[in-house]
Amino acid sequence: MHEITKNSQPNSLTTYKNDPQASYDNLPQDVKADLKASLLSEQGHVCAYCMSRIKAQNMRIEHWACQDDNRTLELDYNNLLACCCGNEGKPKHTYTCDKKKENKVLTYSPANTAHSINNRIIYRHGSGKVTSNDFSFDKELNDILNLNETRLVKNRQHALKAIQEELEKKKGTRSKQDIRKLYNAVLAVNSRGQRKSFFGFLADYLAKKI
Known part of the structure; x- marks a missing residue:
């Protein structure tokens, strides 16, 4: 999980919210498409929670404050996040992110x-693994988001191995300048507006070596 800087809401969402009957459940397809595009753009096409790569075709729009208990926020752009499908269709104990969270309360929003x-x-x-020194939030990361599900842990380790192999390509100890260059590359957005999967996890590893 990594802090997300929110964009301005799409113009089509602004217009739709002026309709007295506007609701998330009745969101027009064109407005929903604009919403997905904006959320993906500001998040670099990675899930707001686990930071796996997502696309418009395989994502969920997450209400950080759930719809059932927060109807006034159902179209509040600042309450909306782009998430992965959370292993939907697989055994329930492997569900993650929004799919696992459902209507539960999460203390902090990225x-x-x-x-x-x-x-x-x-x-x-x-x-x-992803943890927190805040005991309650650490419990939420596991029990509400399931961010340390086996598949996610292995994917993070695989991504980190690629970074470690990159560091080992050059003989001898890598200079801080070399490491900072790789750190900046990990944080960078590519030509398609995409960040690396698990970029927060990877950048933190490199930052500790600078």
Whole structure:
């Protein structure tokens, strides 16, 4: 998980919200498409929670404050996030992110700067796990989002191995300048507006070596 800087909401959503009958459940397809495109753009096409790569065709629009209990926020752009499908269709114990969360309450949002999400997340590079020093939030990462599900842990470890192999390509100890260059590349957005999967996990690993 990594802090998300929200864009301005799409113009089509602004217009739709002026309709007295506007609701998320009745969101027109063109408005929903614009919404997905905007959320993907600001998140670099990675899931707001697990940071796996997502596309418009395989994502869910997540309400951080759930719709059932927060009807006034169902079309609030700042409450909306792009998430992966959370292993939908597989055994329920493997569900993650929005699919696992459902209507449960999550204390902190990656899209709320006041929540300082980057200071609350701890990446365990040896185990591939995501944790927090905040006991309650750490429990939420596991019980509500299931961010340490086996598949996600293995995917993080695989992504980290690629970074470690890149560091080992050059004989001898890599200079801080070399590491910073790789760090910047990990954080960069490519020509298609995409970030690397698990970029927060990877950047944290490199930052500790600079």
